Amino acid sequence: MSELRYRVIYGDTDQMGVMYYANYLRLFEAGRNEHLRGLGVTYFKVEQAGFFLPVTHASCRYRKSARYDDLLTLKTKVTSAKGARIHFHYEIFNEKGDLLAEGSTEHAALDKDGRVTRLPEEIVDLLAPGGA
Amino acid sequence: MSELRYRVIYGDTDQMGVMYYANYLRLFEAGRNEHLRGLGVTYFKVEQAGFFLPVTHASCRYRKSARYDDLLTLKTKVTSAKGARIHFHYEIFNEKGDLLAEGSTEHAALDKDGRVTRLPEEIVDLLAPGGA
Amino acid sequence: MSELRYRVIYGDTDQMGVMYYANYLRLFEAGRNEHLRGLGVTYFKVEQAGFFLPVTHASCRYRKSARYDDLLTLKTKVTSAKGARIHFHYEIFNEKGDLLAEGSTEHAALDKDGRVTRLPEEIVDLLAPGGA
Amino acid sequence: MSELRYRVIYGDTDQMGVMYYANYLRLFEAGRNEHLRGLGVTYFKVEQAGFFLPVTHASCRYRKSARYDDLLTLKTKVTSAKGARIHFHYEIFNEKGDLLAEGSTEHAALDKDGRVTRLPEEIVDLLAPGGA
Numbered sequence: 001m002s003e004l005r006y007r008v009i010y011g012d013t014d015q016m017g018v019m020y021y022a023n024y025l026r027l028f029e030a031g032r033n034e035h036l037r038g039l040g041v042t043y044f045k046v047e048q049a050g051f052f053l054p055v056t057h058a059s060c061r062y063r064k065s066a067r068y069d070d071l072l073t074l075k076t077k078v079t080s081a082k083g084a085r086i087h088f089h090y091e092i093f094n095e096k097g098d099l100l101a102e103g104s105t106e107h108a109a110l111d112k113d114g115r116v117t118r119l120p121e122e123i124v125d126l127l128a129p130g131g132a
Numbered sequence: 133m134s135e136l137r138y139r140v141i142y143g144d145t146d147q148m149g150v151m152y153y154a155n156y157l158r159l160f161e162a163g164r165n166e167h168l169r170g171l172g173v174t175y176f177k178v179e180q181a182g183f184f185l186p187v188t189h190a191s192c193r194y195r196k197s198a199r200y201d202d203l204l205t206l207k208t209k210v211t212s213a214k215g216a217r218i219h220f221h222y223e224i225f226n227e228k229g230d231l232l233a234e235g236s237t238e239h240a241a242l243d244k245d246g247r248v249t250r251l252p253e254e255i256v257d258l259l260a261p262g263g264a
Numbered sequence: 265m266s267e268l269r270y271r272v273i274y275g276d277t278d279q280m281g282v283m284y285y286a287n288y289l290r291l292f293e294a295g296r297n298e299h300l301r302g303l304g305v306t307y308f309k310v311e312q313a314g315f316f317l318p319v320t321h322a323s324c325r326y327r328k329s330a331r332y333d334d335l336l337t338l339k340t341k342v343t344s345a346k347g348a349r350i351h352f353h354y355e356i357f358n359e360k361g362d363l364l365a366e367g368s369t370e371h372a373a374l375d376k377d378g379r380v381t382r383l384p385e386e387i388v389d390l391l392a393p394g395g396a
Numbered sequence: 397m398s399e400l401r402y403r404v405i406y407g408d409t410d411q412m413g414v415m416y417y418a419n420y421l422r423l424f425e426a427g428r429n430e431h432l433r434g435l436g437v438t439y440f441k442v443e444q445a446g447f448f449l450p451v452t453h454a455s456c457r458y459r460k461s462a463r464y465d466d467l468l469t470l471k472t473k474v475t476s477a478k479g480a481r482i483h484f485h486y487e488i489f490n491e492k493g494d495l496l497a498e499g500s501t502e503h504a505a506l507d508k509d510g511r512v513t514r515l516p517e518e519i520v521d522l523l524a525p526g527g528a
Contacts, residue, residue, distance in 0.1 A: 011284050011422045015277040015332055021187040022275055025154035026407045033405060044465040055153040059191035068279055069440040141297060143290045143416050147409040147464055154407055158275045165273060176333040200411055201308040285451040286421035319417040323455035
């Protein structure tokens with residue numbers, strides 16, 4: 001599990017005065033990136049090795065509002081990684097520790113030609129839920 | 133059910149050359165707006181009447197990629213509307229008719245003070261899945 | 265000169281209740297795309313022909329606010345196109361005809377390897393300010 | 397002058413593989429926020445005190461590309477602050493120290509009713525170019 005801090009900017013909010021719902025998915029991506037970095041690999045390098053991990057499903061439950069200038073904490077973990085499929089789970093908290101949102105993404109592993117492919121064992125081992 | 137056309141811009145894409153996954157949720161919102169307009173009400177007026185419909189859950193299944201300059205068709209419908217909760221369902225197609233993505237959003241009805249409230253009958257009737 | 269209509273969504277606004285300043289540049293891009301399409305070429309095809317037109321300078325003067333659900337009209341024109349440089353100019357109006365914003369972008373012509381290159385005569389002729 | 401670090405995410409890039417030009421303006425905003433915070437005030441508090449600082453002009457010169465996973469450094473300073481107008485200047489560098497982009501924004505000071513107003517002396521003093 002890894003943690004990322006993020007300060008909400010005006011550009012993240014909408015006229016309801018809260019973070020626009022699509023922007024939580026941007027934050028999830030930042031969480032994935034930092035989670036991988038924390039495991040000793042970066043998604044940048046995964047791509048350079050010829051693998052792509054496009055999102056095949058995403059969902060988010062919005063519980064409370066993230067507001068302008070809130071300093072958010074995003075907790076990211078891998079919940080499953082096997083064969084050609086990876087699942088991430090995310091939780092977003094504000095400074096008071098309120099759970100604002102939680103979500104998940106599912107990723108398919110593709111090769112350079114866009115074909116579904118099994119991830120190398122070393123990446124699967126690295127990502128394994130118990131692996132960090 | 134209503135339809136909206138949308139032309140994918142560069143700003144929607146990411147370096148994988150496809151529409152970034154969070155941007156489908158922007159498109160869903162545009163679909164909701166036009167769906168309501170087609171029913172004879174606008175979300176703008178719903179807010180002016182003192183009701184807010186924040187998203188409480190969103191999900192999207194990504195099947196095929198939307199690409200730069202694709203002319204997308206978004207089909208939106210209400211799948212349920214009762215009490216203080218509304219569900220929308222969305223499908224996105226490209227010009228060849230391929231289903232690229234489908235998703236759903238759940239909305240809570242709130243009053244001006246942020247309290248959960250029942251929607252007025254006239255709005256529920258308007259939104260009712262069989263109502264359009 | 266070409267015109268594009270755009271309906272402001274919630275996702276475009278910020279908590280000041282108006283379109284976020286960066287999003288005008290997204291709109292400018294949509295305007296460029298449609299302007300080129302109107303001239304009989306698309307930026308998609310320009311890229312396929314091996315030319316890229318990255319933005320090297322952008323500016324915007326914000327005069328009045330674009331608000332949620334406003335139906336905007338964006339007017340786009342080429343103000344100069346020669347050698348390896350193109351300039352576009354944009355004006356955004358609301359339904360009442362108020363000029364909300366105006367801006368410009370400058371683009372360099374690059375080849376596939378990222379080197380500055382002269383645009384083919386046929387493209388320059390097409391884009392020439394007097395050409396449409 | 398203040399510094400902010402920012403890691404480019406996939407969602408910031410476009411299919412040219414570089415940060416989309418509008419997203420630099422999001423980054424500028426984050427820089428303004430942190431600059432004010434460093435001066436001992438936050439824009440959040442400026443608004444609570446009844447002042448708004450909407451952007452009236454923005455420009456950006458794009459020199460080199462910011463790429464996915466680049467760790468950017470944004471340098472922000474106030475270049476002028478008097479009466480009802482503030483100017484910020486921004487520079488963005490990559491990890492190698494290359495200047496990728498520089499830009500500026502101009503802000504009008506408005507009161508709660510949207511009227512142009514002079515900023516209180518204490519805020520002007522705080523923002524004064526020599527003041528930090």
